[in-house]
Amino acid sequence: MYGDTGRSIVPWPPFRPPAQSPAQRYTLAQTFGVNLRGVIDLLSHHLYSSPRVYVRELLQNAVDAVTARRLLDPAAPARIVVECPERTGDGTLRISDSGVGLTEAEVRTLLSTLGGTSKRDELGFARRDFLGQFGVGLLSCFLVADEVRLVSRSAHGGPAVSWVARGDGTYTVEVDESARAAVGTTVTLVPRRDCDHWTEHDTVAALAEEFGSLLPYEVRVVGGSGHRVVAGGDGLPWARAAGEPVDGHRARLAAYCRETLGFEPFDVVPLEFGAAGLTGAAFVLPAGAHPGGRQSHRVYLKRMLVGTSVEGLLPDWAYFMRCVVDTSALRPTASREALYEDETLLAVRDALGARLRDWLVRLEAAEPDRAGALLAAHHLGIKSLALVDDELLRLAERWLPYETTRGALPLRQFRRTHPTVLYTQDVDEFRQLAPVARAQGIGLVNAGYAYDTDLLRRLAERDGPDTARRVDPRELLAALGRPSAETEIALAAAMAAAATVLDAHDCEPTLRAFDPVSLPGLLVADADGARRRDAADARADADPLWSEMLGQLVDAGSGAAQTLVLNTRNPLVARLAGVSDTALLESAVRALYVHALLQSHRPLRPADTAALTGSFLDLLDRAIGR
Ligand SMILES: Nc1ncnc2c1ncn2[C@@H]1O[C@H](COP(=O)(O)OP(=O)(O)OP(=O)(O)O)[C@@H](O)[C@H]1O
Numbered sequence: 001m002y003g004d005t006g007r008s009i010v011p012w013p014p015f016r017p018p019a020q021s022p023a024q025r026y027t028l029a030q031t032f033g034v035n036l037r038g039v040i041d042l043l044s045h046h047l048y049s050s051p052r053v054y055v056r057e058l059l060q061n062a063v064d065a066v067t068a069r070r071l072l073d074p075a076a077p078a079r080i081v082v083e084c085p086e087r088t089g090d091g092t093l094r095i096s097d098s099g100v101g102l103t104e105a106e107v108r109t110l111l112s113t114l115g116g117t118s119k120r121d122e123l124g125f126a127r128r129d130f131l132g133q134f135g136v137g138l139l140s141c142f143l144v145a146d147e148v149r150l151v152s153r154s155a156h157g158g159p160a161v162s163w164v165a166r167g168d169g170t171y172t173v174e175v176d177e178s179a180r181a182a183v184g185t186t187v188t189l190v191p192r193r194d195c196d197h198w199t200e201h202d203t204v205a206a207l208a209e210e211f212g213s214l215l216p217y218e219v220r221v222v223g224g225s226g227h228r229v230v231a232g233g234d235g236l237p238w239a240r241a242a243g244e245p246v247d248g249h250r251a252r253l254a255a256y257c258r259e260t261l262g263f264e265p266f267d268v269v270p271l272e273f274g275a276a277g278l279t280g281a282a283f284v285l286p287a288g289a290h291p292g293g294r295q296s297h298r299v300y301l302k303r304m305l306v307g308t309s310v311e312g313l314l315p316d317w318a319y320f321m322r323c324v325v326d327t328s329a330l331r332p333t334a335s336r337e338a339l340y341e342d343e344t345l346l347a348v349r350d351a352l353g354a355r356l357r358d359w360l361v362r363l364e365a366a367e368p369d370r371a372g373a374l375l376a377a378h379h380l381g382i383k384s385l386a387l388v389d390d391e392l393l394r395l396a397e398r399w400l401p402y403e404t405t406r407g408a409l410p411l412r413q414f415r416r417t418h419p420t421v422l423y424t425q426d427v428d429e430f431r432q433l434a435p436v437a438r439a440q441g442i443g444l445v446n447a448g449y450a451y452d453t454d455l456l457r458r459l460a461e462r463d464g465p466d467t468a469r470r471v472d473p474r475e476l477l478a479a480l481g482r483p484s485a486e487t488e489i490a491l492a493a494a495m496a497a498a499a500t501v502l503d504a505h506d507c508e509p510t511l512r513a514f515d516p517v518s519l520p521g522l523l524v525a526d527a528d529g530a531r532r533r534d535a536a537d538a539r540a541d542a543d544p545l546w547s548e549m550l551g552q553l554v555d556a557g558s559g560a561a562q563t564l565v566l567n568t569r570n571p572l573v574a575r576l577a578g579v580s581d582t583a584l585l586e587s588a589v590r591a592l593y594v595h596a597l598l599q600s601h602r603p604l605r606p607a608d609t610a611a612l613t614g615s616f617l618d619l620l621d622r623a624i625g626r
Contacts, residue, residue: 037169039114043139047335051144051198055207056336057137058082058095058187059219060304064119064130065099065185066217069155071129072100076155078217079184082208084201085191086224093199096186101154104161104175111138111150111163112171131302134334138187142167144198145189151176152185205230214303214326236303236326238270238281257283260298261322266374269359271325273351276344280325282314282356287377289320299339300326307337312345315353317385320378323352357385357392364395375399383451386458393458403430403446405438411445411459418443421468425453428601433476436522439515440479444471473524480512483568487511490577491568497585498564502593504607507562509589513569520570523596524563564593584622590615 117135201223218232
């Protein structure tokens with residue numbers, strides 16, 4: 001980990017440029033000089049998010065050392081003991097292991113080189129038996145310590161050796177036969193003055209338990225009067241025991257979820273992906289997950305906790321699942337607090353996504369009611385997946401409720417009475433058209449929420465164009481009944497006033513007799529007309545050339561952009577027949593137009609606002625009396 005070696009205090013690295021001829025000076029490769037204090041500061045203070053990780057790094061080294069020794073001698077002891085200052089009595093924290101230890105030569109190379117590690121093979125790949133791989137973990141001790149001392153005796157023989165390093169980037173190495181009798185290593189931290197609390201027994205025991213509770217070897221954390229054993233259990237808590245019934249296993253996993261993740265799972269899906277050495281479980285949230293929320297999974301790498309809010313393990317659509325997994329193939333980032341986004345992680349994500357999707361499809365077949373409840377609680381994720389997955393599209397069609405003119409219904413059920421699904425693309429349009437459509441017995445679906453329109457389009461792609469189609473408000477108009485000739489004649493004056501008034505709003509009036517009776521008017525926009533209307537607005541502000549081009553567009557179509565459909569069954573509209581005062585008729589029509597516009601939730605333009613104010617004040621004035 002550190003540079004040049006020696007008995008005395010050595011700064012790192014001693015920089016001795018090779019002798020060069022003038023011609024060589026510009027061609028020979030040079031080595032970078034490194035400021036060790038800066039590097040230690042960078043790695044220890046900026047790589048990790050909190051000093052707490054020093055416990056994990058020390059545990060990891062001890063576990064790896066024991067593993068390495070057991071590779072040489074399977075019967076070798078596996079002892080890891082952490083003694084806190086309450087126990088050592090001199091303010092230091094000590095961690096001792098019965099691992100493989102280090103020879104003097106190893107101390108001089110591995111601990112004297114930044115990035116030096118015994119855990120890679122000749123090709124530089126991390127070896128699968130070990131947790132460590134980067135050769136920087138020991139530096140994390142400087143997050144809490146001024147000085148780190150290591151005393152070791154190697155299983156390969158040779159004398160005991162002692163290494164002392166300080167945060168200023170200097171270290172000493174000494175062969176000291178009396179320093180340690182047994183094979184193994186003891187690392188001692190001299191805590192920084194402001195970091196005493198990080199080495200207290202309660203803190204260390206809690207951290208050791210959090211990071212290392214699944215480690216295969218027993219870890220004893222000793223305080224003043226007692227000790228806590230924080231690891232060394234058999235197996236993984238989610239593994240199914242031999243002979244354990246499926247229901248019992250599921251109940252045990254649910255209990256684990258309550259205890260560890262803090263919620264009662266809707267269901268539990270055991271996970272296994274041999275190619276990534278992955279086992280674990282996915283717990284389905286009962287409700288309340290936010291699709292945009294961060295994924296947070298509890299991930300262990302070779303039984304050491306990486307984090308409790310690790311992202312990227314599942315595809316985005318599975319935002320309502322929380323996983324707990326242990327894997328040996330995924331790579332941690334250098335801080336070991338997240339997963340490295342590489343091809344293995346992609347493959348794992350795909351495999352777990354496929355597993356969860358299969359579970360969903362199977363649940364639907366075996367327990368349709370539960371599947372329905374689940375889909376209703378997490379419909380956004382399912383819908384997003386249904387956009388690319390035919391089976392889930394069918395599932396969504398069967399189970400996900402849409403807002404329709406017949407109430408909340410799954411599309412499959414709605415299609416029984418309305419084989420062609422007519423839908424609105426936005427919620428406001430649905431609100432406006434639904435009462436009229438319902439009254440005429442026309443089925444309408446609100447596809448204004450996320451993914452709905454895309455899903456209906458996909459359904460139409462799959463099952464044919466007659467399956468689903470966006471409603472054209474004009475076809476609704478065609479379905480409305482015409483009033484009698486007498487009614488039309490009686491309302492002729494009102495219609496003439498309406499035509500004059502509405503012209504300023506690019507709108508023309510028409511009469512229909514329809515339900516609901518309570519609705520005086522319905523504003524139907526024509527998409528082409530609306531485009532012409534926007535172009536006309538833009539033309540008013542545009543320069544001459546642009547204005548001419550926009551003018552062609554405005555003039556290209558015929559008819560107004562909107563139609564105000566007055567309902568002759570509505571008592572107020574019917575009474576207009578008896579009004580002879582043209583000014584009153586005009587105010588009334590303006591008010592009906594603005595009312596219909598507000599009902600349609602479309603934005604008010606300046607002319608509309610003026611009509612709202614003008615008609616309101618005029619009608620108020622008349623109501624109060626002059
Ligand atoms: N307790 C120990 N017993 C034996 N060797 C150790 C021990 N602690 C550290 N070492 C040696 O020191 C080297 C550097 O340790 P360090 O923790 O800095 O990195 P690492 O464990 O190799 O990788 P990582 O940065 O991923 O933790 C190790 O590779 C190992 O050879």
